[in-house]
Every structure is written in structure tokens, then in C-alpha cells.
Amino acid sequence: MVIGAAVVLFIASFLDLIGIDCPQGVDCSNFSSNAWDELGLLMSMFIAGIIGAALIVVGRAMPGRKVAGLDLGQFGVALTVFALWTAFWNIIDADNAGAGMILGLLSTIVLAAGALATPLVPALKAPLVGAPKPQVASPYGQPGHPGQGYGYPGAQQGPYGGQPGQPQPAYGGPQPGQPGPGQPSQGGQPGAPGRQDGAPAADFEPFWFAVPVARPLYGEDGSPSPIAELAPGTWYLAVEQRGPGLIAQTQDGRRGLLQDTTGIQRG
Numbered sequence: 001m002v003i004g005a006a007v008v009l010f011i012a013s014f015l016d017l018i019g020i021d022c023p024q025g026v027d028c029s030n031f032s033s034n035a036w037d038e039l040g041l042l043m044s045m046f047i048a049g050i051i052g053a054a055l056i057v058v059g060r061a062m063p064g065r066k067v068a069g070l071d072l073g074q075f076g077v078a079l080t081v082f083a084l085w086t087a088f089w090n091i092i093d094a095d096n097a098g099a100g101m102i103l104g105l106l107s108t109i110v111l112a113a114g115a116l117a118t119p120l121v122p123a124l125k126a127p128l129v130g131a132p133k134p135q136v137a138s139p140y141g142q143p144g145h146p147g148q149g150y151g152y153p154g155a156q157q158g159p160y161g162g163q164p165g166q167p168q169p170a171y172g173g174p175q176p177g178q179p180g181p182g183q184p185s186q187g188g189q190p191g192a193p194g195r196q197d198g199a200p201a202a203d204f205e206p207f208w209f210a211v212p213v214a215r216p217l218y219g220e221d222g223s224p225s226p227i228a229e230l231a232p233g234t235w236y237l238a239v240e241q242r243g244p245g246l247i248a249q250t251q252d253g254r255r256g257l258l259q260d261t262t263g264i265q266r267g
Contacts, residue, residue, distance in 0.1 A: 001110065001114040002053045002056050002057065002080075002111060002114040002115060002118070003053060003057060004110075005049075005053065005107050005108075005110040005111035005114060006049065006050050006053035006054070006107075006111060008103065008106075008107045008110075009046055009049050009050060009053075009083075009103075009104060009107035009108065009111065010046070010050055011103070012035075012046070012099075012100050012101075012103035012104040012107055013034060013035040013036060013042065013046040013100065013104070014034050014035075014036070014100070015034055015098065015099040015100030015103060016032045016033065016034060016098035016099055016100050017033055017034060017035060017038065017041070017094070017097070017098050017100045017101045018032070018033070018094060018095075018096055018097065018098045018101070019096040019097065019098040019099075020032060020096070020098075032098075034100050035100060035104070041086070041090060044082070044083070044086045045083050045086040045087050045090065045104060045108065046083070046104060048079045048080075048082055048083040048086070049079065049080055049083030049084075049107065049108050049111050051076075051079055052075075052076040052077065052078070052079030052080035052082075052083060052111070052115065053076065053080065053111060053115075054076070055067075055072045055073065055075050055076030055079065056072070056073050056076035056077065056080070056115055056118070057076075058072050058076075059071055059072030059073030059074075059075075059076060060073065060118075073118075073119075076115060077112075077115040077116060080108065080111045080112045080115045081112050081115075081116075083108045083111065083112070084105075084108040084109060084111070084112040086108075087101070087104050087105040087108045088105065091105050204240060204241045206237060206238055206239045206240075207237075207238050207266055207267065208235045208236070208237060208238075208266065208267030209235070209236055209238055209246075209248075209264045209265060209266050209267060210232065210233070210234065210235055210236070210264065210265045210267070211230045211231070211232055211236075211258075211263075211264055212232060212263045212264070212265070213232060214229055214230065214231050214232065215229070215230050215258060215260055216228075216229055216230075216259075217229065217230055217248060217250065217254075217256035217257065217258055218256055218257045218258075218259060219256055219257065220242075220247060220255060220256060220257055222257075226256075227254060227256045228250050228254055228256060230248065230250070230258065234251070235267055236248045236249065236250065237249045238258075239255065242257055244259075244261070245257050245258055245259045245260075245261060246258045246261055
């Protein structure tokens with residue numbers, strides 16, 4: 001609606017501003033004038049309205065852009081209202097308004113109404129054709145698509161016994177077919193004590209995992225200073241269980257202890 005009104009306003013700028021009753025047989029072309037002959041009226045009414053419409057459209061297509069501290073859309077609305085204000089008082093002051101002035105007033109009314117109604121009417125808030133759509137990225141990447149981070153697990157059987165692409169329980173609980181902490185492993189003696197905290201798990205099988213939020217990776221020697229940070233959306237390789245934590249390998253080959261394993265997603 002705003003674009004259409006701006007086009008009509010541009011056409012109106014070439015029409016006569018004042019109606020003249022020309023006697024038959026008399027050439028009155030020298031007495032007629034349009035907005036392009038009146039620079040003040042042209043800039044304050046016609047050009048201001050057209051620029052306001054352009055700023056509204058650009059502001060919808062590129063949200064966040066500002067002019068003098070105002071969003072482009074807000075600045076455009078102010079110009080369209082100013083154009084309507086100028087058109088109203090000029091047509092009041094005119095003794096015999098011509099087609100250009102009348103059509104210009106109607107155009108600025110539609111233009112200002114559309115500009116003011118856009119943020120208020122839900123139907124007018126629909127995105128413009130060609131406007132960029134926000135990209136929402138999954139925090140864990142897209143399993144089944146190659147190229148998502150280091151060591152990305154593919155759709156085929158993994159080399160470590162895991163089956164990427166199938167949901168598995170988060171780390172910390174016993175795996176199907178594997179003994180839990182404190183239980184004897186396959187072939188072990190019943191009643192044998194489980195592993196102690198801090199000791200490597202003898203029955204551990206490496207697997208891919210992703211963290212829900214950024215988490216620090218500490219040195220294997222128990223250093224209190226982090227050596228790296230695991231980021232969401234990237235797959236890492238758990239190579240060993242160390243008590244309640246995991247020994248993880250980063251993209252550049254560094255290995256460290258992930259102490260907080262809550263909520264991790266297995267590949």
C-alpha cells in the first residue's frame with residue numbers, strides 16, 4: 001500500500017496544481033504549473049512523501065538500520081506525516097486546486113495511513129518478499145549431514161561401537177548390554193569390587209558427544225586452569241572415562257578432562 005501510494009504521488013507531481021478555466025480558443029498552457037515548477041512544494045510534499053515510503057520499505061527489509069538515532073521505518077513515517085501536513089494546508093490555501101494537488105493529497109493520506117498502521121495491524125507486519133529470514137542453528141549440529149564440526153559422526157556404523165544417528169542415553173547411566181558402576185564386567189568374578197573414582201574404566205568404549213553449553217576442559221594432570229573450552233554445535237571424541245568425568249579430545253588433538261558431563265548428547 002505504501003509503495004502504491006508513493007507511485008501515485010510521483011505521478012501527481014506532473015499534473016497541474018491549480019485548475020484554470022480557460023476560455024475557448026485561448027492557449028492557457030503558460031498559466032498552468034506542476035510541482036516541478038514549485039521547488040518548495042515539490043520537496044516538502046512530493047519528494048518528502050516518496051523518500052518516506054522508500055525508508056519504510058528499506059527499514060522493513062533491513063531492520064536495525066538507523067538515521068539520526070531513529071530506525072529507518074520511524075524516520076520514514078515522520079516524513080510521510082510531514083508530507084500529508086504540507087498537502088493539507090496547501091490545498092486549503094489554494095483557490096482552485098488542480099488535479100495534481102488533489103491527487104497528491106489523496107496519495108499522502110493513503111501513504112501516511114499505511115505507514116502508521118503497519119506496526120499496529122498484524123496483517124501488515126508480514127515480511128516483505130526477498131527479506132532475509134533468520135537462520136536458527138541447532139546447538140548440536142545436524143546429525144546425518146557431513147561437515148558439521150571436528151570428527152563429525154556420519155550415518156554409518158562408527159569405529160568405536162557407537163551407532164551415530166540413533167538416540168542414546170546421556171553419559172552417566174549404564175549402557176544396554178554393559179555393566180554399570182560397581183557391577184562385574186562380562187567374564188569377571190561376581191562380587192568383585194567396582195572401579196574407584198579417578199581410575200580409567202576398563203570397559204569404556206569411545207564415543208562422540210556434544211555439550212549443551214560452553215564448558216571448560218581441564219588438564220589430565222588435574223590442573224585447575226582450563227586448557228580449552230568445548231563449544232555447543234561441535235562433536236568431540238570421548239576417549240576415556242575418568243571417575244565421574246570424561247577425557248575428551250579437541251579439534252587440534254589436545255586431550256583434557258571434562259568434569260561436568262550433565263546433559264551432553266551422544267552422537
